[in-house]
Amino acid sequence: MSVTITRRAISDETSSHSLAGNLPSLLKRIYLSRGVSDDKELQRSLKNLESWQSLKGISEAAALMADAVISGQRILIVGDFDADGATSSALGTLALRAMGAAWVDFLVPNRFEYGYGLSPDIVEVAKNSRPDLLVTVDNGISSIEGVKAAKEAGIKVLITDHHLAGEVLPEADAIVNPNQPGCEFPCKSTAGVGVIFYVLCALRTELDRRGWFVPPREKPNMASFLDLVALGTVADVVGLDSNNRIFVHQGIGRIRAGKARPGILALAEVSRRDPARLAAPDLGFALAPRLNAAGRLDDMSLGIELLITEDPNHARHLASQLDGLNQERRDIEDSMKEEALRDLARLKLDNTVDGNTNALPWGVCLFQDDWHQGVIGILASRVKEKMHRPVIAFAPGNESEIKGSARSIPGFHIRDALEAISTKFPGLILKFGGHAMAAGLSLKEKDYQTFSDAFDQEARRLLVKAQLEASLMTDGELSLTDLNLDTAEMLREAGPWGQNFPEPVFDGVFDLQEQRLLGGKHLKMMVVPEQGSDWIDGICFNVDSRRWPDTSVRKVRLVYRLDVNEFRGRRSVQLMIEHLEPLS
Incomplete structure (x- = not known):
């Protein structure tokens, strides 16, 4: 497969901008090339979150849930078997309990027995719990027959989802989905966990209006659940628009401050990630795969149990199980590949x-x-x-x-x-x-x-x-003065980066000084910029071991990300190489 390297350009629409004048020129160029031309798009405080009021159906959803909470109805959350579904299920369970719901539980279809979504078969399973209200998270918008079966059984249904709607919608009691016809909510990339977060915020407002929160019943701080929202948002690879970047930034801030759920901290531990320095890529490439492993190979209930437990020791035990499942998943994946x-x-x-x-x-x-x-x-x-x-x-x-x-x-x-x-x-x-x-x-x-x-x-x-033909989009060549630890740190904190707001990637020509294979498939290198003299550490994952290492190659073109390598207390810049092309 041939690969074309293309450098991002700044569009005419953003060439006239209002970004802060004291912003480093490199960062300004990176933001402009991603269509960001106003400082308001870079605000990451909670006060800048889009309001929930424009979500179609959210007032009806809040009223439906408030009726259920106040009258002590049994609420069953029906989730999906991926990380977005797991974080959504955990968030709904935890927040409803915190708001004083008398009975809340979750049900996740086993993908191998029931498949995806609120199907009639899952409604039959749900009936064993005698729910008064079913709340779907990260699914339901296409569950025509499942909703019909629930209604025939006398169960009320609230759908919260973010997937694209078909021509016909289920006849649920309420539907909240930013991608349903007629919804004017501007943030169409909101993940399932973001949708249920907004619904729960509306529920808290409705319960407060009805005078529900009287001592000793307290009104929960919804910000305390943002670690779950951040993990689910990054894991589902939805577009990181300005609203989702606020979700992720705030959630990561809680994790770094040690205020995350015990399960998320345990996932970081088994992933060998320092919670105090966690970034969005760590959520996507380290924590989320381990959480997803439960739904891929076993039962996502294991992952949800991890996210809702308050016991750090139990969380570590469950995270260890998920880590083992993830390794099994990798082995199966390698064989299938x-x-x-x-x-x-x-x-x-x-x-x-x-x-x-x-x-x-x-x-x-x-x-x-x-x-x-x-x-x-x-x-x-x-x-x-x-x-x-x-x-x-x-x-x-x-x-x-x-x-x-x-x-x-x-x-x-x-x-x-x-x-x-x-x-x-x-x-x-x-x-x-x-x-x-x-x-x-x-x-x-x-x-x-x-x-x-x-x-x-x-x-x-x-x-x-x-x-x-594959095309790698880069942010151009880094100057020698920017190829350093300070720049790597600056870029790490300038995100959060993710889908539709890609982490900065650079290209350049380097002299290849050293090369060796790690684990049979990862190429470890020491390189020197073409016009420089300092040796820089680099690693390229999953290379063709029949091709590399190659001692005859002295010069290479690299496409890479700047990262911070920590080893025995020493921190240094490292190139995370995404494309390796021999030149001579």
Whole structure:
């Protein structure tokens, strides 16, 4: 796969700006290239959070929940089995209990038995708890039949979700979703945990209005739950608009101050991260995978229990279990990735025509009957990163069905593509859902090849060949005076960085002084800037061990992030290398 390195430019819309004059020039350039032209967009205090009032349905939701709390009704939260769903479930459970709800519990569908969302089968399970009110978090907007089943059983339903709505909405008692038709809430990238946070804030206001909070019943400080909101927001890879950056910044601030949930502190401990120096990438690449491992391989109830426990020792025990599950997940992923790449190599060979060995499908489908259903999403991501084309990985589901997890590339809206295929081939896709860059679906196994061909054709219809070439966007070359620990520290604190607000990445030419392989797949290097003299530590993860190390290479072009390496109390700058290209 060829890679084009492109440097970010400052758009004409932001060339005239009102950023503070004392902002370092490097940081000013980075912000402007991300479309930030006003200091207001960089404010990270809670007073700058978007108000909940413009969320459609939130007044009805608050009233519904307030009625349930005050009258002592049984409230059951139905979550999703990923980190957003887990943090949402934990937040709802903890906050409702803090507000004086008499009975609150959670239920998370086991992905291997029930699949995603509030299905009729899950309603049957929920009925065992005799709930008066079901509250969905991070799911429900497509649960037409599940809501119907709950209503027929005499159970009230409140849906809180953030996924795209279909043409028909469930007939719930209230729906809060910034992406439902007619909702004027401007922050459409709010994660599921952010949506339930807003609903709970509205509930607290409604309960206060009704005079519920009288001694000894206290009104909870909603800011105390922002560590959960930060973790769920980063883990779900939603766009970090200015509102989500406030959520993440405030949540990380609580973690750094030692005020986080015992479970989050325990996750940091098993991840070998210092809570006092935690940053958004640590949430996304260290804590979230361990939390997600519960839903991928076992039962996400384990992860939610970790997040709601008040006992630090119990939290450490649960975090250790999740760490073990995550290692198991990695081993399964590595095996599946090897099989997938072998399949792609055969596919490439089978499609070779007149010497053209680049005839891979534009939309790639992969399936093995022994693949793990909980890991196919990660597998699709890994293959997508390597091949730079839309990928759907399938694993066996129930009976004669297979379940797929899809990941896409810029310019190819994966959910819309699935909808187009479903329209063209009625009945081919049993069910699907998702958004632009990720989706899930299920098929009959016998229809796999038909769907695979249809997916490839849809990709060819919507994409042009140039879009299949990976492009790395960088913030240009760092000067020698900026290649230092101070700059790395400044950039670390200038975020939080994440989806649609990417962490600064730079490119440059370096002399390669030393190189060695760590763990059989990570290349450790010492490099010197082309016009410099200081040696700088660098590491490139998951290199091709058949290609590296290569002692014949003396000069390389690197695309990298600046990071801070801490070892035995000594802190130094380190290059986290995302692309390595030999020059000589």
